[in-house]
Amino acid sequence: MVVHGARGRSGRRPTLEEVAARAGVGRGTVSRVINGSPRVSDATRAAVEAAVAELGYVPNTAARALAANRTDAIALVVPEPETRFFAEPYFSDMLRGVGAALSDTEMQLLLIFAGSDRERRRLAQYLAAHRVDGVLLVSVHADDPLPDLLSQLEIPAVISGRRSADETLPSVDSDNYGGGRAAVEHLLDRGCRTIAHIAGRLDVFGAQRRVDGYRDALRDAGREVDEELILTGDFTEAGGRRAMTELLARRPALDAVFAGSDVMAAGARQVLREAGRRTPDDVALVGYDDSAIARHMDPPLTSVRQPIEDMGRAMLDLLLDEIADRRPAVSRGLDKRQLVLPATLVERDSS
Amino acid sequence: MVVHGARGRSGRRPTLEEVAARAGVGRGTVSRVINGSPRVSDATRAAVEAAVAELGYVPNTAARALAANRTDAIALVVPEPETRFFAEPYFSDMLRGVGAALSDTEMQLLLIFAGSDRERRRLAQYLAAHRVDGVLLVSVHADDPLPDLLSQLEIPAVISGRRSADETLPSVDSDNYGGGRAAVEHLLDRGCRTIAHIAGRLDVFGAQRRVDGYRDALRDAGREVDEELILTGDFTEAGGRRAMTELLARRPALDAVFAGSDVMAAGARQVLREAGRRTPDDVALVGYDDSAIARHMDPPLTSVRQPIEDMGRAMLDLLLDEIADRRPAVSRGLDKRQLVLPATLVERDSS
DNA sequence: ATCACCTGTGGGAGCGCTCCCACGGTACCT
DNA sequence: AGGTACCGTGGGAGCGCTCCCACAGGTGAT
Known part of the structure; x- marks a missing residue:
């Protein structure tokens, strides 16, 4: 948090040329030191670094950008x-x-x-x-x-x-495919028999892949894929509500839902509660994203985590x-x- | 979303000089047109603008920054x-x-x-x-x-x-002072008799001013300021809880709290609920910031709005x-x- | 000794712009 | 008629860097 050098009120900033003069070297050499080139002797490097510190030299980005044709x-x-x-x-x-x-x-x-x-x-x-x-x-x-x-x-x-x-x-x-699989395999492990899927917008490739994972997990477990159990929301809470309502109408006996996002899962959860279905006892629920929403739901939502960071x-x-x-x-x-x-x-x- | 001009794959970007050549004028004139100087005849301006469009000229910011000593x-x-x-x-x-x-x-x-x-x-x-x-x-x-x-x-x-x-x-x-006053005057209007204040960190000038507003509003209404009713939180929920707990111990009969932030108000609300005090019937509550928290509290929180945008x-x-x-x-x-x-x-x- | 080849260094050229001075032309005064 | 003023314009200088070529001096092979 300290400004180096004795520049103070002077106003003008020192240039490469001035640093060079002070260090008793040429312009090119200072440039090499500043940019960490190895082709500089240790003694010279030290002298330049001293001059840089004394003058409080900071490279002019605009000049650099112009000359080197990059902006950093x-x-x-x-x-x-x-x-x-x-x-x-x-x-x-x-x-x-x-x-x-x-x-x-x-x-x-x-x-x-x-x-x-x-x-x-x-x-x-x-x-x-x-x-x-x-x-x-x-x-x-x-x-x-x-x-x-x-x-x-x-x-x-x-x-x-x-x-x-x-x-x-x-x-x-x-790995959206793997994430989708993992969610469904988990529900199968839990003993769920009728697993629905609320998919995200299918023009998003990742959402498609989650559906693929859902399908393959069921097939590999020897289950038949019931296309009536797959609906699309649009990644919104309202979309989740809509899809869940429709699912309950189509297959009242379903006992698990894998939603393509936590937000849609939250919407689905509301509809389930309104319908008197308990989670997870009556209907197990899994979301996607592992967002703050998942942690704050009641009960906290099982969710697929992407390593976003x-x-x-x-x-x-x-x-x-x-x-x-x-x-x-x-x-x-x-x-x-x-x-x-x-x-x-x-x-x-x-x- | 369209790239102007016929540049296409060429790679190199056109320069002022090239625009000038194309328009049949000098470099300075193009610069004047680009920068909206009024000292250009309409005919010349039109010619330059045409050349700019044809070549898809976009000024080089680095060069401009270097020459003009500004970055925009x-x-x-x-x-x-x-x-x-x-x-x-x-x-x-x-x-x-x-x-x-x-x-x-x-x-x-x-x-x-x-x-x-x-x-x-x-x-x-x-x-x-x-x-x-x-x-x-x-x-x-x-x-x-x-x-x-x-x-x-x-x-x-x-x-x-x-x-x-x-x-x-x-x-x-x-106007933190005015905001503080408004909050307290509102509570006085509502008929509250014992109004406490949970202040923010007092090294924040605005928080101080809110306290000043609190004090003056009470004085101007002919009430005495009870210093025991003023506590500081640190703008956090935990701080709000702590302060509220202490306030209930000090003045069990209080019937209103003005908190210096919505977050602290949320903390206070929790403590009040745990103590069996209803809001607003037993204890009225006013926050500060008019944040999303305020709207989502139960009951929704009266709050002082700053025109942040x-x-x-x-x-x-x-x-x-x-x-x-x-x-x-x-x-x-x-x-x-x-x-x-x-x-x-x-x-x-x-x- | 000669040559080739390194390493470290200096400094010219040039990046694409803005700033500003100089210039020719027109318009209006005296 | 000459003088003065201003307008629109062209282009030199220079902003502070990087890139790269040139060169001195050293080192090792021939």
């Missing part, structure tokens, strides 16, 4: 309105992961919302101006034009989740790789540019 | 850990206000957390590098060194709330003024650099 900044782009950003723990967890990984770096993180059309235009302008070296894209829908824009501008990008099985962009996803970290790592690789125009193969992290079941009292 | 970016600095940022609606409201006001501008907003020592060092480095033209400082404690650092670096800054009655930095505050807007306006004024080294008087916005009581069922 990346953006976390949230194609959602701010309200959702604050409402859903997904984003804050992601931000925390990215932020943590970033603090080992000289990189700067920008948070950009692109919920409205207006914001999206601003973002497009921003990207066209190449004000960031790379972009982290969270929560992308299948038909979002943003990824195309990014590749058109040749800006490195990593997305969270995949848009489809053959995602082209580097991505970090969690880790995903954030992984995304940043991938992006930094992309940025580094793009410099000498190397185009590596697709090896490990698609990461899938495991999802794990967190057992609570609702099942 | 400001920072919203939150001297708190991220968790608090997401937990308290205060910050998101503030961000929304600032963001809204900013979208009329070419300025870019950066969100910077400075909760840990490490983050603070990073921030200091960041500011020393003058990577922003100005700083919005929210939630500053009385002894925070950040404001001093900012003035030492001669970076324009505006803070939310004041550190003391004679705040030197430009600031935007809400407006405060955010006002802060940005002040800051932009500061930045503009600093350019020709003008040092205006202190007129209207300290803004105080009104606080209003929102009546609900707890009182």
